[in-house]
Amino acid sequence: MIFGRVAIEQSHRLPTGGEIDRLAPLPFRFDGKAYRGYAGDTLASALLANGVTVVGRSFKYHRPRGVLSAGPEEPNALVELRGGGRKEPNSRATMIELFAGLEATSQHRWPSLALDIMELNDLASRFLVAGFYYKTFMGFPGWRFYEKRIRAAAGMGSGTVEWDPDRYEHMNTHCDVLVAGGGPSGLAAALMAGRAGARVILVEETDGLGGRLRSERETIDDKPAMGWVAKTRAELADMDEVRVLTRTTAFGCYDDNMVGALERVADHLAAPPEHMARQRLWHIRAGRVILATGAIERPLVFGGNDRPGVMLAGAVRSYLHRFAVTPGKRAVVVANNDDGYRTALDLARAGVEVMQVLDTRPAGAGAWRERAVAAGLDVMQRAAVVNAYGRMGVVGCDVATLDGHGGVGDTRYVPCDLIAASGGWSPSVHLHSHGDGKADWDDGIAAFVPGANRLGHVSVGAARGRFGLAEALSDGLKAGAEAAKACGFAIGAHPDTPITDEIATAPLKAIWSIPGPTDRTVKRFVDLQDDVTIDDIALAHREGFVSVEHLKRYTTLGMGTDQGKTSNITGHALLAEARGQPIPTVGTTRFRPPYTPVAMAAFAGAERGLHFSPVRRSAMHDWHAEHGAVFVEAGAWLRPQYYLRPGVTKAKAVMDRAIETEVRAVRSKVGLVDVSTLGKIDIQGPDAAEFLNRVYANGFKALPVGKARYGLMLREDGIVDDDGTTSRLGDTHYLMTTTTAHAAKVLADLEWYLQVVWPDLDVRVTSVTEQWAAMALAGPKAREVLAAAADHGTAVSNDALPYLGVINGSIAGVPVRLFRISFSGELGYEVNVPADWGTSVWEALIAAGEPHGITPYGMEAMGILRIEKGHVTHAELDGRITLDDVGMGRMASSKKWFVGRGMLDKPAFIDPERPKLVGLVPVDGKTRIPAGAILVADPATPPPVPKLGHVASSAYLSPTVGHPIALGFLARGRDRLGETVWAVFPLRNLSVQVKVVEPCFVDPEGSRLHV
Amino acid sequence: MAEYSVFSLIRNALGGHKDWIRAWRDPEPKKHYDVIVIGGGGHGLATAYYLARNHGITNVAVLEKGWIGGGNVGRNTTIVRSNYMLDGNAHFYEHSLKLWEGLSRDLNYNVMFSQRGVLNLGHSDGQMDAYARRGNTMRLNGVDAELLDRKDVQRLYPHLDFSAAARFPIYGGLLQARGGTARHDAVAWGFARGADRLGVDIIQNCEVTGFERDGNRVTGIQTTRGTIGCGRVGMAVAGNTSRVAAMAGLRLPIESHVLQAFVSEPLKPLVDGVITYGAGHFYISQSDKGGLVLGGDLDFYNSYAQRGNLPTVEHVMACGLAMMPYLGRVRILRGWGGLMDMSMDGSPIISKTPIDNLYLNAGWCYGGFKATPGSGYVFAHTIANDTPHDFNKAMTLDRFATGHLIDEGGKGPTPKLH
Amino acid sequence: MIRIPCPHCGPRDHAEFSYAGDATKIRPADPDAATAADWHDYVYFRDNPRGPHMEYWHHTQGCRAYVKVLRDTSTHEVLAAGMPGDTLEAGR
Amino acid sequence: MSESTTPPPRRSALANVWHPGDHGRIGFTGPQVTLRERRDITAIQLDAQRGTTDGVGKAVAAAFGLGLPGPGRATTTGDVRALWLGPDRWLLQTATPADLEPRLRSLTEGVGGVVVDQSHGRTILRIEGAKARDTLAKSTGIDLHPRAFAENAVAQTSLFQLAVTIDRRRGTSIFDVHAMRGFAVHLYEALLDAGGEYGVRLV
Structure with missing residues (x-):
């Protein structure tokens, strides 16, 4: 791959500043074109540095879109990242860390980003209003005809059918205090809890600590705030019990303070190093949770507010300070709060020509406004952008004064290539909400703030609407100390809150939509990704979709990949306006995990491929494999299905012949089959006989020591549950066998009856399935083979070991249990062997059987043998079958009560x-x-x-x-x-x-x- | 009735969409209704619609504690099928599927019913035998079914895991080509609009708080908006059935469990039909908007929380990747939990109750969405005639006493296993 | 993840347990005295409350004990836990 | 009739897959996880019947000088280690091939002890090294931090979807993991995979 031979100059990069590493230029490609950025860039900042304005297309109208934000809330700048099995559609350019050789392409356009045929939708937009599809496409030729075309046009990025080569894993941890968010309040909280000795985990979504401080020019104790961040980071690093995880997003709060967090271990690299996971999903079980998740800025709703070049004001500051990028050369700033002034001052200082500063609030004093005026900026109060122009990038806008009653004064055209807008900030209450936390409306900031919550989560700083730095720091320090104390740690002296140089802010005044031209072709977007306009919200209201849930579902507001992070509150506020009710009455939707989208593979972790579910191997597995066994899975066990001779391929005819051979061998000579998979349960105790008598439908009290009996168990509803043989090994000692499939369930059921239902019975039950390898020797020659294999002193004559007899013996020096039982209907023995010796005894039986033509057989032959005998398995016992149905009604004892008996005479069962x-x-x-x-x-x-x-x-x-x-x-x-x-x-x-x-x-x- | 059509859409577009009227009215409750349907979900709204349409009973109210369609009809994976084996179920679900086939036109509301096919994968000989039995039964009942071998499945979905690394190899599958998906919210809205146009009052934000009784009859429903008199009462409040039934003094063979479902970021078409994994509980389809819609098993404990847990999420995704390894990097956008009315045999109850004029529609387990039209149809019949329709005559409450269970899975009285 | 305080092992993830259902159901103690209706009620009927729910969890991947748990079905909050014979009240 | 009298060597469930050597990503400090199989262990499960806990405990104490541990703990005396497995249930382990089962049987059966041989039923892997804890934490939900899971702590829990016993032995980072024998290969593969980034030495 050749990069950067004609790499475009970084036309919008400031000569100094930022967190980028100018000594580490990184080549990358977007839509095949070569560019250069720096280490520390995101794809978004690198594209902006190169003057790229259009990055994506919107969902419905395919309108050209640029970068709106600098964070996870990005609705517009979605790209397809990487290729092959690593292709990731819908990746937010604002969250992609630049690496050398990065390849990204635009998506959801054809044939190209600049020329997209589907942009015709924009022209037809007056028909394509919210919910139009519910009203049409019902007639000839039917929905499927239209649907095919709609599906092709919908979607955003393209997936891949190639397999992802990367590995994923989970990690579990516990801590006293979890802090979500590495901004000033989160760092302060972690510091206090860490100093107290608590086990602390701090997770931060981006690659570095500092949060908003990385994007602002604030000071702490008269020094640049990032110095405080560095000092704090160093102190945290020195604490043994504090763990800081960057590139890690806490995406969900679950029950009992379990927080799910996704660590992007290697997403900032071209490919993960060998043996390393690409992503690691953390299960963090925390004593206390502190949410320092910050806030998300809201766009303003005005005509053409989706044009490339319209950006969030806070994002503009991020690009200036963190990335040393000027997103434009000539800017208009518009805000309903002081962030407009802050942004305008920062832009002017960076050399951007600030054409106009617009404050939508009524005229009034304010320290920030005064600063802006003093700096010579052209400030207009009670004024706003009413319409922005420029298809592939803003070229100018109309600005006008607002009359406060939905009308505008004279409009004036202002040329610009950047509009920085701020509609105020919404605290990120997502994690708070996951745990049933309530959200309270705060009129002062026109946003929801965390209210009561059951899990005791504490939100701090901007996450609870305290946007000032000093407040954030003191909030964090206090919460950290309290959390550690609640976990039983002693708190030292509370340090003074660091001193900041903040300027007092004037209150925000909400304005949910800016009135504008009545021209219907001018669109004012609420949800940028899904193209929901204020007209859509009005239509939904008109048609009775007046709850936020109906609004969301009818208009698709907030249903995009950004989940409405920048649009939900505005949309709900507009609905509230239409309903003439206050916003909290109209309500907000509850947030559900994940906070940001999480890859399916990250959830799955290491449970992939053959490790999706563990397989179980018998003690003789290797022997079977070496002797041509074709395995089939049964209840997690790998069992020989049949045996192939060496050099024979797996064709159906061969399989049939192999199975026939195995069946014939058992009926005419002798065969050996691995039955280790049957469940074996050791049952001991003075009440064992009584217990078995209750759980089996047939009688077990009279079973003598040294004898086995077939038994059937019912469910409480009278249906046959399981069957098997149980042997009496001693006075108070039994060995029960179960089917392979139900072994675990039967044990849990026995434990249930003993612990919960009949605690008066003194019986201990233990699974010994794995202790004993088991093999069944069957056929007319079985006794001769067993006799030949048995050690001196082990007698297997019909007298010594009669039908259904059980004895201890020895084969090849190995102590074994011998059971004269048969599933095949032939003279048969089941041999139980301590598992590590299973292969030794198996081989001894094979050797002893060789003169008699012994043949190992598999499940297929066993299946035929049992059908020939009419023995039932789960193929018959399908959970709807009674004892009578399988001809065993007479086995049920009428002399005793057993599980399921109370149901047996239901009308349907005796029909x-x-x-x-x-x-x-x-x-x-x-x-x-x-x-x-x-x-x-x-x-x-x-x-x-x-x-x-x-x-x-x-x-x-x-x-x-x-x-x-x-x-x-x-x-x-x-x-x-x-x-x-x-x-x-x-x-x-x-x-x-x-x-x-x-x-x-x-x-x-x-x-x-x-x- | 304002007809929805491409012409009305164009006419309104030219007028700036100012003339659309409410999809359904927002009436004040009357003093008395001939029939009150409790529950403004899919089934309740469909019941009201068919009461009016099929039985001429239009003095009907649907009482909804929140906003209509906010329960399971808006919280499911939108799958429609009729691949049932037992007689008690099979004819009912097939009738429901036939109603789906004409539903958009019947309601004059595009519910986007899309017969993309529902494929159940099989991973063992035993499972394929069970599918054969199911498919053969379907065919004998006049329902479409196709038994696919491994090669057939590979032709249909070449990118499933047919490799040697597949923990549970694909042996084949059972396909119902007439199965598919529908736009779930539209179903609720379409029935609401249809019922409203026939005179039914849909009363939102009206929570039932009690029943007024006269002997063995219900005479009125106490609600947060006052007491409303009634002739007959139908209850269709799956997820909350036990709570509402308890107000009427009924105990039921039902537990509420939470079932999670998920949707991915929107993608260009990647999965054509509905596919279910047979070696774990997992099902997936792709919505018209492009999101992969997927679901799995219950969280396995009683819950009214509409909120699931992480281990189940992880297991569902692991199942999905076991079937479709190429979805690894697809990101999950949103998950939600629905409250399932888990019955003791896995089949629904559409039945009279011990109370003379109270009728019950409950116990839908995972499968309520696909039943929506059929359920409304037979429940309306049951209420109107005080006797069940042929299609729901086996779905009685007393079947648990008589043993005439409808246990498709053979799991017994353990609701979480159905 | 619900953390279930196993009386033997301490708090553990609910994923280690198998849910074993309503603990208020008492199996008829004297089968000879139990009527069909008693069995019917025991096997099929549940109060299924929203709110505190007495239930059993089997510590299948742990100590194999059945644990009695009082848990709020509307919040998943565990209010108390003990052995099968214990009488539980909210607040442990 | 065969003449054998002594049993052959025990065959490990991992006999076919265990390849000694270094696996995964080996940094300059070498592998940070070491895995070995503890073979030929005798492991006897001892239960106490109802009301016999004290009697059984005393009998074991008298014979082995070993106190049966309480929940979540293990005790060791000489070459016998006792692990708590569940209510009234322990596992007694020894590496010395001996007559532990018959001895326990004769000692405790009279006072209510129930003895079940599990020597062959479990595969025991010893995992140690600086990253042993992190390797296990990739799958188990229990808290392995020394504050919560100190020396001689024992837990029955879940690991790589298996029911396992984790026994924290002496030192800072030595754990024995017991799993059902049939799942030994799965456990081995899963540990190698999880520890891959740290480097795993198979001994």
Whole structure:
């Protein structure tokens, strides 16, 4: 990339001053054109330094727009920053720190910023008033036709479909005192709390401390105020328990003083260094919160107040002092408060020609006015700009006196290329509001100030409408001390408030819109980004949208990327005027986080890609991987789905063959499957038997030591919840197993019953799922394999370990638990092994099984084996199924109370029409019965078709019976054995005639289990 | 009735828009109404509209404690669909969808109903089987549905995460092409305007404070603007149902939970339809203004605060990026919390109550917005005829006693899980 | 983040807990005496107040205790916390 | 019938992924986080049945000279460390392969103790170094500041979406993190990622 070969001269840069580093020139490009700025610039200041006036286009009318502000409130100067996967649309030029090689492009225009076809909207603007789309586009050819065009024209910047290469993370911290804002009041607060020894965090949105002091020319103790800032910063840096985070925005206050803050770790660099996060989202849990968030200046509403070159007066001072940039050569200043004089004086001092200073207030004395007059500035009182001219930049404006009744006197044209305007300042009450804080109207500053709040947040300085420097400092010192004290820290001597050189200010006089020409082509904007004019607000009022919520939604006031930071109060005040009511009666909208927009990836943090959700691996995972397992995720666990031989690819046919092989091996020889994922819960205590008897629907009291039993649990509403086997290991010691999916829920439920419902039962429950690796050995040769693998002294004969027996044993020197239980329907054993030895025992079983053709099998084969046996899983137990539905109604004990019993005789549960579990086979003996098919009487019935049930699980082929089989639920299914119905799958235009059979296809007598 | 049309818009534009009249009047409450609908949200306004339009009952008041449309109809993710499986729900939601299809013209108000398609992604064989069952049921009910495999999804949305780094790979999805989105505020305003034009009084800033009873009948509604007599009363105050019902002495199978939703900065078109992530609760679409509108799961505790918490925000965004990794740098502009009437089986209650002339419309969980026209339609029918419509006959209050639950998710009586 | 004062572990983020619902619901103690209506009420009905709400939270990622919490549902403010058997009053 | 009598070596859940060496961004001071797996630990969970807390505590004290710690604390005597896990629940750890489980069983079962072997169920990673605390703070919400989480403090909490035990050992910045064995690889990867900017030495 070649930069700056013909870099444009910085035509608007002052020769001296500012916080910029003139020894570090930085090349950058805007819309492909090369420029140069300095370290310390923002993109906005660098563009202004180069005389660039038009930076963006407005949302609706596509009007050319320049830079309005110097902060996060910027509604106009939005650009697309960077490119590729790092492209960021809608980036505020005022908040982008310049770096070498920065590339930005203008957005929301075609074909170029200077010539935008959509600017035609501006000409049609009289039709495109607030809410016009609700009134039209209803007829031919339909909304979708128009919508397509509207969508293309809407939006602002373009996103990207490339993946963001950067990493993001979260950081948690706790502190006694959190100070949001690094201006004078925030620094003073942090200083006092820090000196007391409190753990303090100070977050500051920009790259440096000082806040407004960076943009003004004030003194503290007769020295430049920034010297005090530097001294304070140094003192804070020396405190071990104080942390200052710059480039960090506190974006939200949440419950219990948890503050979310976004640290832009590397946004001021071209790319983050390796292993560093681009952004870090802080969770700050604070004892006390001090809000030193400052205030935001309001624009004035006058004709053409959106022209490039119309800027906030405070922003003009920021550009002069912080960036050494003159945003214009000839300025008009207009204000309803003393900031106009302050700005005009600073402009004149910087060599800008001040054409006119306009004060909208009635004539009156004031120290600032006197200074301006003394400096030779042309001051007009009770006067304002009424219309600004210049499409791509202000060229001049009409100024006029105001009669105070909505009329203007003679207008006079004044040439200028900069209009600095101030409508007063609104305290940033956003964070205060997040925590349900109330906002009170303060007539003195014509703005909302923080009122009562539940969370005990304290606002200081400009954030509570105290705009003077001395006030801000004393406010901060006091709040810092009080916060530390509230956290239990002793406070030393309270230092004197530093002395400032402030000039007394005269009160502001609100003026919400400046009357102007009646020419309807002159627009007076309230919300600059979304092009909401005072006419839109009047229209909304006329049509009855008279609450602030309706106004906002109808006109889109405050709905832009700036969330109305510069427009909300003015808009609400204009509505209040229209309603003839005071502003606080009309109300304000409540602020919600985030204060400024936050990237989705920052919220997500490190939970991306495979770390979106943790995966769980069994003790034998590596063995499976080495032996060709294809894994599938089940309840966070990675489980072998089936095994491939080396060198075979993952094609469907191969998968089918692998699964068939595995099923056949279990039925004819022997197989081994990893069942570590089943939940295992150790249950001990004198009341363990009684407890199990209450939580299981079937009886458990009579279970002898050394025996296992299948059990079913219900929910309190009588629906089947979970199943598994529970074994009695000792007199008062049981081991429960649960399904993989419900393991955590069952444990929490057991704890619930023990701690809350039956605290009289003395039972301790603990998850031992991870302690024990588990594997199931199944097949006619299972006993021979187990006997061969077992160590001396471990007897596994049918006598020593009968069906449902449980013993301790040893394999490969490892102490194991052996359970004679089976999910496959074959002679089977489940072996539980302390997990670190899981692989050793697995390998020992494989080795012992080799002579018998042992085959490891995965979930697919297990699924077919269990369907062949009619064993239900969560495919059947879908949360709507009763015991009767799955043919287990008889298992429920009638001799005892158990969880869910009180609900069992509800009319719907005993309705004979309820679908019941059945087996299904294709009448043609070969067509697959897909899961998810619906059972109907006649596939030719037109909708709506009466539904008889559905197919829950399907084996595309049962290798054992030689054809497809399925399990399903069918209305009165138990009475329909032998009948045929249709399984229809209209999504794929399939229908299969199926015969209803018993839901057990292999060894219904269970003889194989008992051999 | 002032017709909205492109011609009236042009005529008014030439006149400086001075002649538009209020979208709905601001009347003083009368002493007595034949029907009082409590709740000026989407459902309440739709109920009033259909009472007047379908049943000729025009002496109707809608009482709203704040400003109409300020509750869930203005605080949702605007998704409209009818992909329901259980008979108790399916026909109702399909009827509602059909009403959506003609709603703008019916109301003479453009609610911007846009059938962009609703796609639910599936991430396991089990989930795809469940989608197949749902989709097949829909088709048998005469509702459109398409089952997509992985390749189909990739054709439709090539930029979702189809990589090996996807924690939950995409197996396929269930698409309802007739589903989509609508402009939520316009729905409230359109019904309000429509009802108003038919004579309904919409009374804002009128909070209900109690019920006057005569035996088992409600005779009047006490409000902050005085007592108003009534023939029948319909309650449609989702989010606050338990509180208002308690004033009438009713306890309900409902909890209020907060559900957060979010909108991003406006972007040029990036996401065409509505997509939901199947391995976590997440749904996204893009508004006509360009903002991505997204939502996720509840905050999981009872709340009336309309204010959510950070862990849920973070999880929702993580879900979004798991599905669409390219949204990483998209910035979230605004979030809000809505109060969900979480019922015990996840389905609504549109029902008579133990009180003779009090009717209940509640328990919408996440899904109330899409039901707005259908809900108003059948609730109006239920109130007008003192008997439910065929479409809501299963949505009774006594189903919890009889066991005829409508539990689409199979989650049981744990409202936060629905 | 709501900070829940676990009586065992001290104040912790609510994200460590699972919400376990209304703590005023008392499961029928004597199942033989309980009517269908009693079960129906226990399983399905909730007062669902706006304001102080007695509820259970399970310290799932902590000490695994069920904690009884009195919390204001309109502000999320925790007014008191204790063990399941405790009687709680606002102000701890 | 096999003749084995002694068990084989225990296999770590991280056996396949642990690559000793330096990872991440290594500054001139070297890695600021060190990770090692504490292997072959015997870890026995001991519960007290209702009303037996004192009796169980006394039995343990008599046998090991170890007081069972109160909430959020750990105690150590000799090579046995006891961690509080929850109400009436502790974890007794030792690095010396020994007969801790049968000893505890015989000592406490008579007085109401409930013993559950968890030696294989947890992976324990020791994380130490100047940035150990910051690395953990990227995910856990508990306050790890020495004022709040001093030596021998123990917390059950959440870390990288996992339920973990964090045990603050001696010194200023040594922590043991216990997580469920099945999630060991996730924990390991997450710690490497979080500590990447500080440099991580795997021992």
